[in-house]
Amino acid sequence: MRLGTRWAAFTAPPAAVPDALRSQIAAVEKLLPEGQLTHQPTPSWTLTWLEGRPVAELDTGVIVTLDAEGQVVVRHDPDDEFA
Incomplete structure (x- = not known):
């Protein structure tokens, strides 16, 4: 069993x-309006594992994961309430 972790956007991801996934997480964060987040909480990433593959989900609904071939996939969860 692998444990997940959580960290704030715009900070270094933990070693886990x-x-x-790291370069794509950084690319997603570059698209976030960091300067406009002063009146909102900074979104956080949550790392979980699904069928042995890492899944990093930002509070905004952006998901960064690996597909079955090991390629990085970025998608948006349209059902996320904060999106």
């Missing part, structure tokens, strides 16, 4: 976050 696989290297394969």
Whole structure:
């Protein structure tokens, strides 16, 4: 069993976050309006594991994961209440 973790956007991901996801997580964060977040809480990432693959989900509904072939996939959960 692998334990997940949580961290704030715009901070360094913890060591548990696989290297394969790190560059795409950084790319997603570059698209966030960091300067406009002063009146809102900073969104956080949550790392979980599904069928042995890492899933990093931002509070905004953005999901960064690996597909079955090991390729990084970025998608948005349309059902996320904060999106």
